Amino acid sequence: MELDPNAIDSRGRINIRNPISVIVYLLLYLLELLRRDDSKEVENFFKEIEEGEEEKILISRNFTYFPRGSTIGSEKIEIPGDMNIGHDCQIVGDLKVGGSLDIESEAQIFGDIDTGSDIFLGENTVINGNIRSLGDIVIHHAARISGDVRARNINTTPDTIIDGTLKGEEGIRINPDGDTGIEDRMERFEKGVDEMEGII
Numbered sequence: 001m002e003l004d005p006n007a008i009d010s011r012g013r014i015n016i017r018n019p020i021s022v023i024v025y026l027l028l029y030l031l032e033l034l035r036r037d038d039s040k041e042v043e044n045f046f047k048e049i050e051e052g053e054e055e056k057i058l059i060s061r062n063f064t065y066f067p068r069g070s071t072i073g074s075e076k077i078e079i080p081g082d083m084n085i086g087h088d089c090q091i092v093g094d095l096k097v098g099g100s101l102d103i104e105s106e107a108q109i110f111g112d113i114d115t116g117s118d119i120f121l122g123e124n125t126v127i128n129g130n131i132r133s134l135g136d137i138v139i140h141h142a143a144r145i146s147g148d149v150r151a152r153n154i155n156t157t158p159d160t161i162i163d164g165t166l167k168g169e170e171g172i173r174i175n176p177d178g179d180t181g182i183e184d185r186m187e188r189f190e191k192g193v194d195e196m197e198g199i200i
Contacts, residue, residue: 075111082117085109100135112147119151130164 033042071078075093082099085091085107094111095101101115105122111129113119118135121127121143130147131137137149139156148164154172156162166172 087122094129101133105140 030042030045033045066072067079067081069080073093076096077091077093078096080098082101083095083097084102085104087104087106089104089107090110091108092110095109095113095115097113097115097117099115100117100119101113102120103109103122103125106124107122108126109129113127113129113131113133115133115135117133119131119133119137121137121139123141123143125140125143127143127145127147131145131149131151133151135151136153137151137155139145139149139154139160141157141159143156143160145160145162145164148167149162150167152168153170154166154168155175156166156173157175
């Protein structure tokens with residue numbers, strides 16, 4: 001299916017990165033056509049699908065998965081369990097995660113983060129909002145946080161920039177230069193997190 005960029009009215013950037021996203025986009029497009037009661041356009045839609053059905057849609061191992069009970073909105077994302085955000089991702093909106101949150105390096109979050117368990121922030125991550133965790137927070141090198149950080153324990157580095165206040169109920173530890181938190185990395189490796197591609 002080909003989309004004419006001149007015929008699309010978008011108030012933001014549209015990125016289609018994998019087949020799952022394409023399928024979701026096509027479903028939303030079809031629902032919008034049905035809502036408008038545009039039977040001619042719906043007929044054209046299915047005709048184009050039939051013409052291109054000899055092409056295979058491959059589903060790779062890198063995909064977006066939201067567990068049952070998740071809520072995805074324009075301003076907030078709620079996940080009942082654990083969440084992993086891949087390298088170099090951008091998310092706009094607040095995150096409420098019932099379990100642990102693992103944010104890989106160079107990701108950007110534009111919103112507040114609230115989790116029921118531990119948070120791991122990779123190198124060069126940017127968080128434009130407050131962070132609250134009922135567990136521990138590990139922040140690796142060169143992260144930038146524009147809000148307050150509150151957790152049971154906070155483990156960070158001297159080159160991390162935090163514009164707000166830090167509140168660690170049981171303690172705050174600033175690792176000396178050169179300490180990359182090898183114990184945390186080993187624990188992540190044993191759990192298989194470091195070998196895992198980004199889910200979002």
